[in-house]
Amino acid sequence: MIKRFFNSQTKTVTFAALLLGVSALISLFLGLIRDRLLAGTFGAGKDLDIYFAAFRIPDFVYGILIMGGVTAVFLPVFAEYFKKSEKEGWDLTNNVLNCFLLLLIFFCGILAIFTPWLIKFITPGFGPEQKALAVSLTRIMFLSPIFLGMSAVFSGLLHYFSRFLAYSLAPVFYNLGLIIGILFFLPVFGLWGLAYGVALGAFLHLFIQIPAAKISGFKYSLSFNFKYPGLMKIFKLMIPRTIGTAAYHLNLIVITAIGSTLAVGSIAVFNFANNLQSFPLSIIGASFALASFPVLSRAWVNGQKQEFLENFSSVFRQILFLIIPISVLMFLLRAQIVRLILGTGNFGWLETRLTAASLGLFCFGIFAFGSVPFLARVFYSFQNTKTPVAISLASVGLNILLCFLLVWLFSFPNLFQGFIVNVLELDGIGNIGVIGLPLALSISGIFQFGLLLFFLRKKLGHIRLREIRSSFLKIVLVSILMGVFVYLVLQALAGLVNMQTFAGILIQTMMAGLVGALVYILIARILKSPEIRTIKSSILRQFTKS
Template sequence: MIKRLFHSQAKTVSFAALILGASALISRLLGLVRDRLLAGTFGAGQTLDIYFAAFRIPDFVYSILIMGGVTAIFLPVFAESFKKGEKEAWALVNNVLNCFLVLLIVICGVLAIFTPFLMKFIAPGFNSEERVLAIGLTRIMFLSPIFFGMSAIFSGILHYFNRFFAYSIIPVFYNLGIIFGILFLVPPFGVWGLAYGVILGAFFHWIVQIPVAVATGFKYRPLLDFKYPGLIKIFKLMVPRTIGTAAYSLNLIVITAIASTLTVGSIAIFNFANNIQYLPIGIVGASFAVASFPFLSRAWVNGAKHEFLDHFSLSLRQMAFSIIPVSLFFFLLRAQIIRLVLGTGQFNWQDTRLTAASLGLFCLGIFAAACIPFLARVFYSFQNTKIPVAISFASMALNVALAFLFVWLLSFANSFQQFIAHALDLASINNIGVVGLALAMSVSGLFQCLLLLLFLRKTLGHIRLKEITRSFLKTVLATVLMGVTVYAALKVSAGFVAMETFLGILIQTVVAGIVGTLVYLFFCHFLKSPEIIAVKRSIFKHFITR
């Protein structure tokens, strides 16, 4: 049964997204368990600030070379090579695999040497003792991009052959590695155990894909030809995409640098809120982006523009159908979510309130954040990397400017500061600058999403905007009606449960969630939303009829 699941193929975008979404849900839930263990063990304080800061340089390498290069560019080039012949396609794989292994080892080794210099810019607010610890953790975690680089190449193979289950399950192993580190390596090794857990998880992320890749026809060969045409093409396409992805990573580095100058725990609070907002983004947005990519790439290569637009329109509409109501639900239940996920051990009430407020501001841009990777991949599917790169840098510039502006405005009494403090129940907390970082991310994300849509329409000439807008308005209307019901359910249920206990908060959240979901689905059905019909058909086709 397990072997059959790992080797199963998805034949439609909807079903592929369903597989990826279900697996992402498991992975994200494990991520919440991971964060709860981190919060309960260390609290939002100095140790986690150092731990999250130590992630920044290895994550930068991962983002620009792996997520920005291999993940986005490898698949279309591999698809072209496979059309010419299997032998050429597997030769490409082996050349890319060996080249990136050498490249990542050299880059990570050099960066490990210069980490003390780089850390001064990443965390300028750290004292010398904090900086030394961050440097040590960073050097250990430089092993993770090497494992992730190998993993990304195998992921590209699995994408092409639609082996989405095998690909989608690998983040679960990554989180299990970190959880293992928290539970079993932190007691004997302290904070160093967290870094060891990250390496263990990254290793699992790579190794579990190898058997499935071999089953598709892959055989390792020690090829290393830097003049190989397919490899050269990947590097050429990577340059603008790598620069574009660097913009997002630089965003996080700047945010980390700013947060390090705020109150102790600000880096941890930002990262916790950011991780939680990525629950719906990872389940819905990333799933559709990954699932649609091979379908879009093949449709474009085959000259099937009508099919290409079918996949684009359906994916975007289903993303809106899924994520817009979740965004409002997260906003209304932000305090309950933070208390359930992080409210334990060393994580105190002020940490909870600041993290909940940050999550609330992140909710303003969750839909945009979910759409960005999908829209970028639409451009990549027809090998246009320049437009999304330029837009990502424009968004980065806006985010940095807004981050400094909002943090400054929240540092003293003024109308903006009072509005944010009152709206998010932070009036009794003196230093609330960290929430400005979340607001800056949301505003810049909305800006980036709108620009991508505008330029995509300009590039393709027609993206079925009327069809998308009609569906979007139905989704928004059903979401507003759901929101009113959820708010009422929260108020009513608060009178029947003990709100000072974990069980009471859990019951309130579950009741509000069930009521909200039923109301949303009812109004979507009442409004004859085509997305709910498509979801029912996909589930019936792939599960009920088997």
């Protein structure tokens, strides 16, 4: 039974995306429990500012060496070598695994030595005690990228062999580790217990994927050939991607630095809102991007351009079909979402309003955030890492400029500030500079989305843009109509349920969300949106014996 579980494979991109989406939903549900526990225990105060700031440097290592290296370029190179012979594929895997392990240990060790100076740079607004605590937490968290680096190699293997069920459990176990840290380590070790939970979660992320990798044919060997051609190719391909992800994570470091100079709790508010908006990104955007990557890579390697373009158009339209209405729902339900998930214990009304406003501003860029991972992987599938990296650098530069500009604009009364305050209902709050950060990210995300599409069309010529544009306009229209119905339901229920209780807010949110989903599906069916048929047929195909 266990072997059959780890050996299971998926048959279509859409079902693989749905499987990853379901697992992401479970993982994110655990993530919401984690955030609720953190919010209830600490509120949006200095302790959580320290905890989130301590994440930045280990997350930087993870981003540049793992997300920017192994995850992005390992799969297409492995596909190329495995097609030649299985032995070459497994030799490549062992060389990558061992060499990256040494690289990560060395890199994390060096950074651990210089952590005190790095923390001074990323938290200029912290006092001496806050900085000292952030240093110790960061050093413990350096275990995380080491475990996650090894896990990323196994993830690449499972992607290639379409064993998404085993892979999908990894983030679930990661969040379980973090929750264990909050519930069991925090009472014993204090704030350090949260860092131990991060390290445990990363180890579990690796551990759960090893059985499926072995079933796929992987056998470990102690190979350290740094001159292995496939390894050298991966290093060459990852350089531009690493630059791009380094810029992205430096962007987050800049945001953290700016947040440390704002009101106490600003870093926590931003991170809570960012975690909430990542819900649809992980369920839909990342799931479709991961599931489609091996299919696109194989089609390109085999010279099947027509199949490549058909898969691109289909997956892109499905992402938009699902993520745009969800972003509309999240904007309309932003206050309810924050109150239900975070509104407990020490998380006060001021923090609730600021987090809800930040979430609302994130919603304007969710369609772009959800599409960018897929669009970038389209480039990666034909081993072009330079174009998306250059675009990423441009968007990061724009975002940093916008962060400083918008935080400044929200620091004093003006027409723009007054407009945003009225729309997001922030009257009476003195320091609202933190909401400039999500607005900057949304604008730069849309900029990145547009550039990726432009250069993809320039690279491939025909990308079936007419059918994509037609679906996009139809999806936006249906989402707006859905939003009108949701708003009316919210207003009607506000006078019927007790909005001061958890049960009342939950009833209002669930009813409005249910009505919105039904209206969206009904109108989409009336307009004969092809995305509904694609999703339905993919699910049926998965459970139909060939």
